[in-house]
Every structure is written in structure tokens, then in C-alpha cells.
Amino acid sequence: MSKRQTNVRAAVAQDFTVLDSFLTGSYRRHTMISPLSTADVDIFIVLDPKYFAANNQQKLLEQVRTTLLKTYKSTPKIRPDGSAVTITFTDFKVDVVPSFNRQGGGYLIPDGQMARWISTDPKKHVDLWTASNKAHNGNLVPLIKMIKSCNQGRDFIKSFHLETLILQSLQGITISDFPSGMRYVFGKGVELVKVKLADPAGYSDDVAAHVNTTEKIQYLASWFSWAHQRALEAEAFAKAGQTAQAIERWKLIAPNHFPSFG
Secondary structure, three states, X not given: OHHHHHHHHHHHHOOOOEEEEEEEHHHHHOOOOOOHHHOEEEEEEXXXXXXXXXXXXXXXXXXXXXXXXXXXXXXXXXXXXXXXEEEEOOOOEEEEEEXXXXXXXXXXXXXXXXXXXXXXXXXXXXXXXXXXXXXXXXXXXXXXHHHHHHHOOOOOOOHHHHHHHHHHHOOOOOOOOHHHHHHHHHHHHHHHOOOOOEEOOOEEEEOOOOOOOHHHHHHHHHHHHHHHHHHHHHHHHHHOOOHHHHHHHHHHHOOOOOOOOO
């Protein structure tokens, strides 16, 4: 992974003046889950402002794609995706996010689909996640990974949206144990998936913007409600000493990460 991301940065620098580049996303926030083949490694590329134009979001993404194809000639799956250019290697994906320094702090990243610039700050996200994990005595990151495992293979909610929802759910409380923490987030999530969630770095962009239809909202709310009920059942079984039954309930929620009991 280290070699791959270094090579990708060098590939972009062939055609662009790069002011800065760094790893972001779940890898940098320490919330990436296995297997690596299903993960995205995010590389943030800060470009010289000479490449910036008010309405060139999609064009910029296409230019980055063209540059990457010069180095990765035998990697056909290189395409713009949201605010990034995604390179699908045989072992894992790399998302290359072109950006510009933002006046007043943070960065601007392109939204090719909606032809706009999004204000964000992934470095601040790392600081926020680290501080929150410390406030939860180191239990936040493991809990995020557990809940993200429930989304694995289903992919009904974007990773950053889910992580932000978890942070929002746990404001003002401390995680006492992982079963109750999961149950609590699922319960709060029923309503939180119905509202906008601002970028936790302090910008106004809605990280839940991809949930943009009534059907998607209803589906998500229904899933969180279902998961909350299964978690309640699992806790009740565990309290009654019925460990096998409790684990079976957790396996329904996160089928890829709970082993069989016995």
C-alpha cells in the first residue's frame, strides 16, 4: 500500500504542479476494515491554483484520469467517481482526490456530478476522530469498525456518512461496552438518516447528500430499526446467559465478522 500510494502521487505530479499530497479517509482515521480488497485508499492531492476554474470540476477529474492512464496503461478501470478519480487495482482501490487550498482554511474538492466545489478538511477530520476516540477511552474506533462491518457487502450508506452519523449519535455520552454502543447507535440512526449531517470539520456540506430520495431514506431508517431490534434481542439473550443465541443475532447484523459459537 505504501509503495502504491507513493507511485500514484508521482504519476499525478507528471502533468500537474502539486503543492501537497497526503493520505486521507478511513485509512488515515484508522477506521478501515478488512479485507483490503473491498477498501478504498484515499490520496488527497493539493494542486496549484492555476488549474482552478469555477466550473471545471468534471474537466479536472477527466484531466487527472488522463494523467493516471499514462502510468497505469494496463489498468482499464480508472474513472471519475464523485470527488475522486478511482483506480481499481486487482488488490484494492485508490481514490485520487484533486483539491485546492481554500481561502480561510481547509480545501476545495470537485463535485463532478453537481458541478460545484465542496469545502472540507480531511486533516481536521483526523484530529476530530482522534480526540473523540480519546474521549471514549479508545473505544470509538473499534465501535466504528464493528458498525461499518454491518454495511460491508450491503453498501447502503457511504462510509464517511456512516462514521459521521456514529459521531453524532454518541455526542454527550461515553461508550460503556460494545454491544450497548452498537444498539445505541442503531437506535439513534433511525432518525439521523432522515436529516442532513453537516461536515464535522465545520463546513456546511451535507455528508448525507447521497441519500437523496424518499425511498432511500425509508430503506435506511427501516434497516437501522431492524438492526436496533436485533441488537436488543442479542443483549437480552446475553443477559439471560444464552450466549449462542446472542451471537446468532449479532451474526444477522454483521454476517461477515461474527464467528459461529461453540
